[in-house]
Amino acid sequence: MVIDPVARRTDGESVRIAKDVLSAGSHAKICLPDTPEEFARALSRRGSRRPVVVGDDHALLRAVAQLHRERELAAGVLSLIPVGAAHALEVAHALGVPRGAVAAARTALDGAVRRLDLLVDDSDGVVLGRLCIPAPTLLADAPHTGVTAVWDTCRSLMTSLVRPAAPGASGGPQGTYRLRVEADGVLLSDLDAPVRGVSVHSQGDGGLADVVVRTSDGEEVTAEAKAVTVSGADFRYRADIQTGGPVRTRTWTVRAGAWGLMLPVPAS
Template identity: 60%
Template sequence: MATSATSDQLLVVIDPVARRTDGESVRIAKDVLSAGAHTKVCLPEGPEEFARALARRGSRRPVVIGDDRALVRAVSLLHRQRELAGCALSMVPVGGALSVARSLGVPTGAVAAARAVLDGVVRRRDLLVDESDGVVLGALCIPPVAVQAPAVEAGRPWLRTAQSLVRTLVPARETSVPAPRPARLRVEVDGVTLLDLDQPVEAVTVTPGDCGLAEIEVRPLSVGAEASPVRAQGRTVSVSGADFRYRADAGVWGPVRRRTWTVWEGAWGLTVPAS
């Protein structure tokens, strides 16, 4: 379901990593937004200032300029304040990790994304929420797969600085990614066991759907002939077993022995292009 993004009063929150990694894209986005709406610009230096800026938004529509981590941080804050239902978010993706924003339909160019903020529509989306109030916007994967930075970035001092800054902003429970290995996990969907501990698994993926149901795919570890993936839909997904880590959106979490995710239907709104 989509509705028009009506407010012309914008709170533009510019993530510090975006300012340091691509100041030119930030400037372009800010100019386009300022030309099309009344804007208040905030330049938080850390998570606390980021949270205060969102909390003091008043009637202004929040616009995050930053990467996937910044978007997840904004959704997490609003969810914990139970203000997601009445607050549509907009985003101008700037930074290195933009796969979640791209998968959600947000343009990755500064000009196109800023114009979508001004002229786009708000699309309601499902959210995965775990028992500790953690949120997942896109897919989660067990075990996590390491994401390698492109080789051309290895010698860039500004990138190393940005990566160092990211590490200071990441919550303590996020962890590094170990080498993937087969796992023995129990996967339950709406209380029904989909796969049990006696069958080692290669991967589990869970993705929010569009109608209150999550899409679950379990890939059993194949021996000899390739094993077919097991697929299901459900409102709750529980994974338990030996300590495991998982990648969700822009971070890696764990280790945990059990985690349950519940689908919150239409829990949050994101502005995307009208067509």
């Protein structure tokens, strides 16, 4: 049981409840890391134990990213007990993790394993749920420094807007990009057509992602794909709760059933 330090500071009572429920139902080893390095060591030294993470979306993403880098993700199963601010638990709840420490702890003990898809980019970054490239003036100017950046205790993306692009940088209307978007090799948008945003959303366990390209005139071009490549002028993107970029090209590929998460047993 790895308890994120922000969870301990944010809601110590929920952390205590989670510890009590898990300890009553299993032989739980409690780890209280204070730094990213300690978090990584605790996860790496889990042995045959199934890791239970107590924390928010940042903690879950950090655990998944580490196990992916260690190539241990496919062999194991994660549990999450969500503790944190409501806005920092949206990914967890969208995946089906119960709200509340008691329900989530019981799910960690008695739930069912669900194999979920994972979006993996060509720099080995991971996306659990949704990726988006919003209009340039809407994306927070949060520099991406890797997984350890999310350890910041503020636990939020910066809210300042990106600096306006230089005249002619995008070559299109204000608030648009000129991007080439391909889904499984099929061209959805090219550099001659300004777009206001791109989103890629994992279907969960279908082996495909839903791709939506929003054009400058408000239309949407949609597709289902296993791989999505975006290229063009420097762009930033938001992957779950992290901001990446600027980059000029990036490919995201769906890894079907790449990771396991303990979720409530489906109603019969």
